[in-house]
Amino acid sequence: MAQYTAPRKQNLGPGFWQVAIGLTVFNAISSYFIWTLDIDKYLPEAAAPAGDIDELFRFLSVIGNAILVYVIGFIVYFSVVWRRRPSDGPDAIGIQIHDNPKLELWWTIIPSILMIAIAIYSVKIWANLQNTLGDVLTMESVGHQFNYEFRYPNLKKSVYDDMHLPVGTPVTLHVTSADVIHSFWVPEVRIKADMVPGLVQTLRFTPQKTGVYRIICTEFCGVSHGNMVAKMTIDSQQDFSRWISQQQKLQGQGGGPIALASGHADAGQALFGQKCSTCHSVGPFTQKIVGPGLGHLFDDPDHPSLVTGEKPSPEDIAHVLVNGYQGPDNSQGKAGPSIGVMPNRQANALSNTDIANLVSYLVSLSQKK
Amino acid sequence: MAIAAHHRPGLIEGHDHIHAEPQGIVAKYIFSLDAKVIGVQYMIAGLLFFVISGMLAEIIRIQLLTPGGAIISADTYNAVYSLHGSGMVWMTIIPLVTGGFGNYVMPLQIGARDVAFPWLNLLAFWMFPIAGVILFSSFLVGAPDAGWTEYPPISLQGPPGTSLWCVAIFLIGISSTLTGINFLVTIFKMRAPGMTYTRMPLFCWAQLATAMLNMVATTALAGALLALFLERQFNVPFYDPGRGGSPLLWQHMFWFYSHPAVYIMILPAFGIVSEIFPTFARKPIFGYKMIAFSSIAIALLGFMVWAHHMFTSGMAPWLQLPFMILTMVIAVPTGIKIFSWMATLWGGKIEFHPAMLFAIGFLITFTFGGITGVFLAAVPTDLHEHGTYFVVAHIHYVLFGGSMFGIFAGLYYWWPKISGRMMNYRLGVVHFWLTFLSFNVTFLPMHWLGLEGMPRRVAEYRPEFQFWNDVASIGSFVLAASTLILFYNMAQSLIRGKKAPGNPWHARTLEWTISSPPPYYNFKTIPAVLKNPYDFGEPLPYFGLDPQEDEEGDGSTFAPAPHAETAERH
Numbered sequence A: 001m002a003q004y005t006a007p008r009k010q011n012l013g014p015g016f017w018q019v020a021i022g023l024t025v026f027n028a029i030s031s032y033f034i035w036t037l038d039i040d041k042y043l044p045e046a047a048a049p050a051g052d053i054d055e056l057f058r059f060l061s062v063i064g065n066a067i068l069v070y071v072i073g074f075i076v077y078f079s080v081v082w083r084r085r086p087s088d089g090p091d092a093i094g095i096q097i098h099d100n101p102k103l104e105l106w107w108t109i110i111p112s113i114l115m116i117a118i119a120i121y122s123v124k125i126w127a128n129l130q131n132t133l134g135d136v137l138t139m140e141s142v143g144h145q146f147n148y149e150f151r152y153p154n155l156k157k158s159v160y161d162d163m164h165l166p167v168g169t170p171v172t173l174h175v176t177s178a179d180v181i182h183s184f185w186v187p188e189v190r191i192k193a194d195m196v197p198g199l200v201q202t203l204r205f206t207p208q209k210t211g212v213y214r215i216i217c218t219e220f221c222g223v224s225h226g227n228m229v230a231k232m233t234i235d236s237q238q239d240f241s242r243w244i245s246q247q248q249k250l251q252g253q254g255g256g257p258i259a260l261a262s263g264h265a266d267a268g269q270a271l272f273g274q275k276c277s278t279c280h281s282v283g284p285f286t287q288k289i290v291g292p293g294l295g296h297l298f299d300d301p302d303h304p305s306l307v308t309g310e311k312p313s314p315e316d317i318a319h320v321l322v323n324g325y326q327g328p329d330n331s332q333g334k335a336g337p338s339i340g341v342m343p344n345r346q347a348n349a350l351s352n353t354d355i356a357n358l359v360s361y362l363v364s365l366s367q368k369k
Numbered sequence B: 001m002a003i004a005a006h007h008r009p010g011l012i013e014g015h016d017h018i019h020a021e022p023q024g025i026v027a028k029y030i031f032s033l034d035a036k037v038i039g040v041q042y043m044i045a046g047l048l049f050f051v052i053s054g055m056l057a058e059i060i061r062i063q064l065l066t067p068g069g070a071i072i073s074a075d076t077y078n079a080v081y082s083l084h085g086s087g088m089v090w091m092t093i094i095p096l097v098t099g100g101f102g103n104y105v106m107p108l109q110i111g112a113r114d115v116a117f118p119w120l121n122l123l124a125f126w127m128f129p130i131a132g133v134i135l136f137s138s139f140l141v142g143a144p145d146a147g148w149t150e151y152p153p154i155s156l157q158g159p160p161g162t163s164l165w166c167v168a169i170f171l172i173g174i175s176s177t178l179t180g181i182n183f184l185v186t187i188f189k190m191r192a193p194g195m196t197y198t199r200m201p202l203f204c205w206a207q208l209a210t211a212m213l214n215m216v217a218t219t220a221l222a223g224a225l226l227a228l229f230l231e232r233q234f235n236v237p238f239y240d241p242g243r244g245g246s247p248l249l250w251q252h253m254f255w256f257y258s259h260p261a262v263y264i265m266i267l268p269a270f271g272i273v274s275e276i277f278p279t280f281a282r283k284p285i286f287g288y289k290m291i292a293f294s295s296i297a298i299a300l301l302g303f304m305v306w307a308h309h310m311f312t313s314g315m316a317p318w319l320q321l322p323f324m325i326l327t328m329v330i331a332v333p334t335g336i337k338i339f340s341w342m343a344t345l346w347g348g349k350i351e352f353h354p355a356m357l358f359a360i361g362f363l364i365t366f367t368f369g370g371i372t373g374v375f376l377a378a379v380p381t382d383l384h385e386h387g388t389y390f391v392v393a394h395i396h397y398v399l400f401g402g403s404m405f406g407i408f409a410g411l412y413y414w415w416p417k418i419s420g421r422m423m424n425y426r427l428g429v430v431h432f433w434l435t436f437l438s439f440n441v442t443f444l445p446m447h448w449l450g451l452e453g454m455p456r457r458v459a460e461y462r463p464e465f466q467f468w469n470d471v472a473s474i475g476s477f478v479l480a481a482s483t484l485i486l487f488y489n490m491a492q493s494l495i496r497g498k499k500a501p502g503n504p505w506h507a508r509t510l511e512w513t514i515s516s517p518p519p520y521y522n523f524k525t526i527p528a529v530l531k532n533p534y535d536f537g538e539p540l541p542y543f544g545l546d547p548q549e550d551e552e553g554d555g556s557t558f559a560p561a562p563h564a565e566t567a568e569r570h
Helices: A018-035 A048-081 A103-131 A238-248 A267-276 A314-322 A352-368 B025-030 B035-063 B074-109 B116-142 B161-189 B200-232 B247-281 B288-304 B318-343 B354-376 B379-384 B387-418 B425-452 B463-496
Strands: A137-144 A146-151 A162-166 A169-178 A182-184 A191-195 A199-203 A210-215 A229-235
Touching: A018 A048, A048 A103, A048 A191, A048 B200, A048 B318, A048 B354, A103 B025, A103 B318, A103 B379, A137 A162, A137 A182, A137 A191, A137 B387, A162 A238, A169 A182, A182 A352, A182 B318, A191 A199, A191 B200, A191 B379, A229 A238, A238 B387, A267 A352, A267 B379, A314 A352, B025 B463, B035 B116, B074 B116, B074 B161, B074 B247, B074 B387, B161 B200, B200 B288, B247 B288, B247 B318, B247 B354, B247 B387, B288 B318, B318 B379, B318 B425, B354 B379, B354 B425, B379 B425, B379 B463, B387 B425, B387 B463, B425 B463
Parallel strands: A137 A169, A162 A229
Antiparallel strands: A137 A146, A169 A199, A182 A191, A182 A210, A210 A229
16 A cells, blocks of 8 residues: 555646636536526416516526536536546545535635525515515406316306406415316416415416416316416406406396396296295394395385485386495494395305396385285 | 454454355355345345336337327326336345445445445345335336325325335335435444544445435435325325315425435435546546535535425425525535545556546536536526426436446446456446447437427427427437446356456455455455545555465565554554
């Protein structure tokens, strides 16, 4: 065995600084290209947080690229320069150093600083996401095996697998599931949320680019998981309004006038039993369950005139049925009758015919007296 | 055949003795209590399950050659990738790195004759092949189809095999826990005299950290699995939201285990390369203490980050921040390790033995996987990447490029010790380059597939993704073929390989001071340890090695310790 002699103070090895400079130049150039990369060109940034998220992605890529360039660069360089050469004897050994506290301190501090920078940048973008505008259009999506249901505030029935959004309108989307866990992901929006049964999650974003995009399920949900894809169309405002009214027409509601005269009191009575009698009696106004009694709408002086300020007409009753009503809550001893909240027709699922029938029934009740 | 105690300073008088050699094939090779034999059994079973899980991976890649799915129905496909993941994680990597290398190498490295509880070891081992058989036999009754994570409620509706999956993973979990306890006690109580914690080989440090994780984290998995099993078989509503259960309960319990499990899989690989770098660079490992302590730091931090798998699953937004930041903190001790290994290369006399090539390859691919891990840790970017092929790419960079490369490196490194035969050097080099290149061809394109919108766990995909899927598939075929080279090399080594000397690499840890393969009692006399084992160029820091073990006859193996008198103090 060769006698071990302490090595002289070493320099860093042949070409170390040249390689370091070369890697630095390469890193600078590649960082520039990464930082200025227009991700939008490859995957459109179709809605508001996408730009923010891509910015963070580019930032992480710049740092990740730098780490890779130096780590791989130096590994390859060390492997070449410090390789065992044929001239080395069988007992040849490397430079016997055990540690270098100063160097180790630096390679603890520098990655720590990088990680703090990444954390700060991530928290900043995260805060942007939390503060993303929403609520101008608030809607819901429910995942099913294997489709997406969309509920719009001004559509009575749900729309399936075809989501339309108006450009420039902040959207709040509540997502949940009816069966197993699904996920709502639009790559062009860059955000996703799992649709978990029994849990409502909220996504907020603002569509910015019109076009047709994909909604993709990323949580395994069964045999057709791979086919669970829906369409998200970002429309201009006009196209969106047109689409909504088209849907309304298709669903046969809201558009046409209600033919009150054609209502049948008997059908109305049956329907009242199903949908109204939980909250309303057919006694006088004061015979309250949740809402007031509705037996004497047209001749009971206790009934306030809710709609026009005049004595109620059948049209006024229809109006309340369609739109619902939020009355003052005077139950805590304030003067005046307490009326509470009457849900609208969407909540009660009332068609035009239903409303006409109900109105005839209520009119007939008053006439019985 | 007790050995006089005065040869072994520090040992309790009469406590240490060599048991009679077991007789008969059953006692020697099948139900052996010897940790080395059990370690080899783990390796054989683990490599067998590696082959099965690998073939499932190839079925996945053949299926994804065309957008419509080439060969199997979506049903079968779901079962195939679920068992591929479960098989690789629980039946391949974890048993290989803990049960396999841990059992074989760790007791030798600390100068012990066996682990602390050999019977427990035997029990833990036999749970493993039984669990493996149960897992793969689920194909007969309808294999689990909801991925290796088996999220309820979909796993509640899964085929009958999902319950078998629960049983199999529960069993292997108990086996892991037992092995964890066993290794912990072994390392705490059975180190050779003089082997203080800072003289312990780094592989043992890694096994220590892993054993802690195994012991604590796996119990959470056992609870979660038991609940899933009870809900599936006996309708007890733990996870069904319709009956007051919570699907997120599973996710929290599962990831409370499965994030530490990532470290269970990678820490031993860290340990393996920490042995290989100094040996083939002929240098002391750089920053011994920092590497040792960072293993413990990673293990502890590993318990505090599980919910970073759940950023999109549904949790209070503010809660995302601590999990995100703690995850990023782990990058610092991991970085310290990577830089220390690089510094070990610097100034070395690097020999590119296949073990060293795999260790260097590990360093590159694992660093890459670590960096994409930061992309997934940052909440905003994770919202885009979660559940896509980006995640698939990331886990394969850390589990294949990390753990499996570590296992390959360890196989080349300890093969002569285990088998007593040398492997073919050239074949090893070819294996490395084919594996390294085809690995990157397979998994690198998956990053952009995911970023562009390909979700994971799908049997079919959009036509514009076909090109990169085909590239990945072709890469995976080469990857599979390159693994065959390893198996061929092992087989030809067993049949006609050159006999291995006790210390073919001139390494310095204790397992290399005895013959290859070691006798069943490991050490005739337990040596005393004077220093940590990485000072090349100095005499071995052991006192009281048996001179008969010096097969090379050059005196290097048992050169007298420089300060023999210090041994007396221990």
